[in-house]
Amino acid sequence: MSDLRRDIALASATATAIGYTYAAHGPVLPLITSEFGLSDVQAGLVATALFLLAAATMILFGDVADRYPTRDAVTLGMVLVLAGNVATGLAPSYPALLAAKALGGIGAGFGFLAGIRYVQRRYGEARPHFGQGVYGAGYPLGSVFALWGMPALAVVWGWRGAFLATSALIAAVLAVWLLATGVERMRRPGNMLDAARCANCWWTFVQHAAGFGLVFAAATWITTFLLRTFDLPLEASGLLGSVLLVLSVIARPIGGYLVAREHVATVAVMRAAQLTILVGIGLIAFPGRPLAAALAGAAAVGIGGGLPYASVFITSAASLPTAPSAAQGLTALGGLLGTLVGAPAMGYAIQTWGFSWAWLLLGAISLTALAITFVMRGEEAFARP
Secondary structure, eight states, rough: HHHHHHHHHHHHHHHHHHHHHHTTTTTTTHHHHHHHHHHHHHHHHHHHHHHHHHHHHHHHTTTTHSSSOOHHHEEEEEEEEHHHHHHHHHOOOOHHHHHHHHHHHHHHHHHHHHHHHHHHHHTTTTTOOOHHHHHHHHHHHHHHHHHHHHHHHHEEEEEHHHHHHHHHHHHHHHHHHHTSSSOOOOOOOOHHHHHOOOOOHHHHHHHHHHIIHHHHHHHHHHHHHHHHHHHHOHHHHHHHHHHHHHHHHHHHHHHHHHHHSSSOOOHHHHHHHHHHHHHHHHHSSSSOOOOHHHHHHHHHHHHHHHTTTHHHHHHHHOOOTTTTHHHHHHHHHHHHHHHHHHHHHHHHHHTTOOHHHHHHHHHHHHHHHHHHTTOOOOGGGOOOO
């Protein structure tokens, strides 16, 4: 294995560890809800605590990878993610649980900002789209592991023991990451204020909200949806619900590969992705839908949410060459905001009107992103950062 491939694999391992924490609570949410006596809205706020602090980190430190060594910033993020995961398993109360997820959110913010820029800098002058897709695939892959593994671990050790057991794996990833090659620091004159004045950066913000944000909001509730709607066991619901994230894992590097080989333009990928998501939402939200249709819809949402990942982030960096990390921080903020608002909003919709309306809420986000593709510019319209 070449040094480049090794380093991309190591970066992807950190993404997988962070991605696990994004969804680790989802498959055991019924157990957490039962122990603490939570409503659906309160349950949705567990994800909000993580993503709110990750979003705050990106607002305050969005240009961190343009100013500090990216490998060190990833390391800091991983340390905080590990601490948050351990604290989640030990949380004695609902407020303590929220605080633990918030700590992990700060780490996730640093880890993502530095990781995505590390991959791009590690490629040097080569086109990094496929590597970005592989790195980005780590996030839903980690969440897939959470959906698959957490219910089984919870059966043996309870939901608390499941968090503590997986903390050992996060610690192992952190140790291996220290072997990654460092990259030269590339200081840029811009900052987050420059990103806030970049219109095309805001369009990528919307695209990521309708990609990452939408997929992870859906993943937060997919297990509960299958459990309640089709009366499936918890383990089966988690396994079938993971189809959404499994296909998002596969779609991210595929989307990056297609753009890297110049088979398709970046905006075209984004547009096709939103159309795919809308088809999927229609299948899931249709009243009385059979299980097969719901699973097909979840698969379409996963594919549509994964395909444009590399296109969105490379376009974001190209849109603001004076501060590419800040631009990507703004884009990442869109994804977090999509989850931050989407997960509790779905909880409110479920509690008030039912699951069909909750899925249609996500459809409205996707429709907005589709409209945006007709006014934004893709990476091809800019010089490489």
